[in-house]
Amino acid sequence: MLIPRTRTVGLAALSALLTVGLAACGAASTTASSGAPKDIVIGTLYSGSGSFANSSLPEFQGLKFWISQENAGGGVYVKAFNKKIPIKLVALNDQSSTTTATTEYEQLVTQDNINIFVPDFGSVLTLPAVTIAQEHHMLLFDQTATGSPLFTPGNQYIVLCDLPLSAIWPDPLAHFILAQHISRVAILYGANDFDATQAATVKSVLAQGGVTPVYYQAVPTATTSYGTLLHDIAATNPQAVLELGYASNDIPFLQAVQQGGYHFGMVATAFPGQEFTLIENAVGKAGLSYTYTYGVPPYIKFNNVSEGLGTNAFIAKFGHGNIANVSFENVAGYNTGLIIQAALGHATKFTQLGMRAALFALSGHFTTLDGAFKLNSEGGQVGELLPLAQLFPTATGNEIKIVYPSASADHAPVYPAP
Amino acid sequence: MLWLFALIAGVLFGLYYGLAALGLNLIFGVMRMVNLAHGDVIMLGGFAAVLLFDHFGVNPLITVLLVIPPSLLVGYLTYYLLGRRVQRSRDPEMMSLVMFFGVSQVIEAVAVIAFGNNEASITSAVFGTRPFSIAGQGVPGAWLVSAGVGLVALVLLFLYLYRTSLGRATRAIMSSPDEARAVGVNPDRISALTFGIGVGLAAIAGILSLFMIGGTTPSEGVDLTVTAFAVIVLGGLGSPMGTFLGGIVFGLALMFTQTYAPVWSGFAPFAILLVIMLLRPTGLLGRTVRSV
């Protein structure tokens, strides 16, 4: 049994511990002096492990690449002080946990005196940052989180840098289906915000063309075995099968198509364009041939840009000339840097809303290797749509070619797949 | 004939799930330790198969045999370095749970350092892309291979447990550890061996996971541990046969909901587990425990 005295001692120890521990957490911080700060502090999170790590780390590399580029040139140009200021990066590891991410975002904002607030990859990990950014009046340079709850009319403190809102992603895909006069469409999607939004968009665009899917079902995001689902889909005799999931869904899905010996006129999945090398390694060359996916940079190329490196230059510098070394996330992370660069380079006042105003002023007049930069009133990205790409077999592997819309296509679609 | 395919797929997946859970049940039965790192061992088995295939072209079925010796070694070391000490603590069931949570974190972190975060996989063409016909249904060859390996493992384990002296001693410890010590069984030796077998079975399941659940990543361990746990609890703790029955129930629940209500396919297996637990509190083949 404990005696009361020790309990009191324990409580005192606890209070002391709390204070010491917290002091330790908040030790490092730099304060901006009056006038120009010594450096621009960028705070961000990445997932060193866990389910988002394979997307988060390449994006983080892209951002770091931009920082090293700028710092090599003496820092980033800040218009408000009319000089270049070196960039300092504070990056914490959230291990793909939203709970951890939440406290670490707060840590960045309250302890690390950051000037620029960049969240982790994807909607799930970005969402906790939205409230914190709003609460502390920090502009959130949202990298790739395109989910619907992130953007609300009242919130001034978010801009989406890299991707269009997920609701408009599948627009060209759905129009392609209509253009090919495909009438039997099967849609299988993950029961999460990101995928469900896309599925709803496809469904409504198809409805405008008078097409009703023969199969339209959601499965839990954690689904990894697709054999039975595919068997049931095949039983509806579809011409086109669309699987809208994460990379961890696309891989077992494409494997199951192969394992089951299924052949459909069109198979489309979301991630081969974004994680091409990864998925081709996982499912093999044959498993990807003639399937469709969203066309994203670096496979859609923007060499005529108003800020930063163009696609080819980026591939040369970042990927040492080999496009296989460059993933979409690399481009996205780098592009986030370019948007920050544009905000600092155009804002007349070095404030969060000053940067926001600058970006809204640039909206529609500004192109990077990620395409046209155009914001809607809530800060969502509505610039370049994601065109439809198809994968064509070559001697060594597959090649991603844009096939629709025809204006931006660099190859004719092969439908039905041979 | 959607139901027939669901039935076949459910049984085949059930054998795979049974195999994936078997080692966990053995370790729990013999040592009363909850190996929360079980799913991470499955993950490591998957990576072993991918690396051997990528670098040396080793067929995954060969890897199934290759992983056994190192697994036994790892099991021995884990038991003697970590397990034995925890087993002697006040509450081995719960303390082992916490410790193996730590081990699971370490394995995941080391796997990330060693293999990166990307999904690793072997193209499913290894086992052919032409489905086999069973009762008029086209079933992927890889499923049959996995289920076959699961069955072989089950038979071998059965022979070991019921036909050999060491196996009998293992069951004796499961039945009553003190009694077993009192007839001269060295529980450390049996426990270490069992830990090795448990790790080996998990690693083998990991190799098959590549073809059943598509690829492996360092972070998949937790989900696999949870599934394995559901399966052994369904079948009955300490009952190897029950584990396979539990696996099949789990597999059928998953496949039938995938067929008739895909959106509920996450919900159904757990709901069925709950219902079975309430009807038969010791699992399908668990022995009725005399308790208050």
Place this chain on the structure above:
Amino acid sequence: MSSVAQRLREGAGAVGRRPRRQMVGDVLLVVVPPAGFLVASLVYNNQLLLLTMMVYVALAQGLNVIFGFTGYLPFGYVGFFGAGAYGTALSVHFLHAPIALAVLLGGLAGLLVAALLSPLLRLTGAYFAIASLAAAEALYYLISNPQLTAVTNGPYGVNLASVYNSGAAYLAAVVLVGVAMLCVVWVRRSHFGMSLRAIRADPLAARLAGVNVVRARTFAWLISATLAGLAGAIYAWAVSVFYPEAVFDLSISVFAIVFALFGGVGTVLGPLLGAVILYGVYNYIGVSQPQDFQLIYGVLIVLIVLFLPNGLLSIRLRRLWRGR
């Protein structure tokens, strides 16, 4: 017959004759931790970290009530946390309840889920642990189901921006810590707590001594779930926008269990210290060593179990024992 059951039969008289020093100690136990967190918020302004720490204190203490005093380990404890979060969100959306009421309704949601699941208490050991986990998973899949979008907003998550108030949420969490401490102190000192310990030591003897075993266990289960529900409610309020997976994350269960066991279950102070220290260390590693975060934390936990298997408070108890 176990000694606890014997003491129980000798009557609750001993409870009434509590020495004054113990009373003072108990009051301090309930008042000092919340006060500590209030003060902490003045010197340290990562309030979300402190709030999350408080949430874990409440969860570890709630787990302590059911696990520390009855031996039932609910692996799916996070289910109540998620139920609390969604209970609050739905109260705000559909009942337009003021947030204070909505938080209480979140606690009520935890309680209701626990009442529904109380038949699980017929299970024991690992069976109970996994069955509760299955319940939490089933609840998650139910709430995040796209077919229930009209009710729970399915996979699209929850937005409570209309009631967001970080300062008030922080104060609510401070109160929650006090409530959690009060619950455990009460369980520890009361006749009810003694019944629980008697059941744990020897259920048959306890029954013979006149304890209603089922009712006592169920009551502990409900208290425990209500604490988790309130914790989930306050957490939901504080983060205000979240996807369902964020409040049904299994690692919340695991953390609460690890924290409670680390400090020492069945004690009043153990889970509090466990949550504060281990969560503090977790964040310290996360901030200072982001690269090797998981590795260091994993090794630390293994070492703790190997060298401190009976929880932090066991060190002191051992010393006290020798001192006698």
Place this chain on the structure above:
Amino acid sequence: MPDQVDKCLEVRGLGAGYGSLQVLWDFDLEIGAEESVVVLGPNGAGKSTLLKALLGLLPARTGSISFFGRRIEGLRTSQRVRAGIAYMSEVGIFPELSVEENLLMGGYGLPRARLRRRIEELCQLFPEVARTRRGPAWKLSGGQRKMVGVAKALVADPRLLVLDEPSAGLSPVYVSNVVEALARTRREAGPALLVVEQNMKFLAVAQRVYVIEGGRLRFQGTVPELEADDSLRRAYFGLQGA
């Protein structure tokens, strides 16, 4: 008193316990070769603890244990079993194993052929065990379980057989069956016997008696000597004599 050479077991100053709880204090015990000894004591007196310490299931904190002149207190349980000590706990069997497997476990580590032969011998000695050989042990009645337990303990041909409350949970009829079975064992010039009990029935097989109370030795002597002690007689015969 048996002389030095014939001594099967000699325990001196044995102490043992669980965690912070010491249960057995400074206990002395001697058993001659082929002698049978009963240790009497009430519930919680430390009887089981004594046996566990003898077997090494619980470490001895103090004292020494000699088995046929060899010090064994430092040996592992398995080594003590190999030296020739067999133990039947209160449960006595492996419920999940079949009766046959229980017997096989009783001779764990013996060469296969010898094990088979021994089991056939015992099945002749215990026909009621032989009848149930294939079935799982948990289906047996309490008395049958004890029989299997005794047979199991005898498989390895021990030099000392240690029984923990063989009468626990048995009706009087079965108790006499077990006593009779033990007597049968004795007639075969079997092992030395150490029985701990609350039940007086087992005095029928005892040559000497020890009484343990509160973890300490209270009395040692022959059965007539025990009966001559007034207070002990009241404690052990008065209550349970009927």
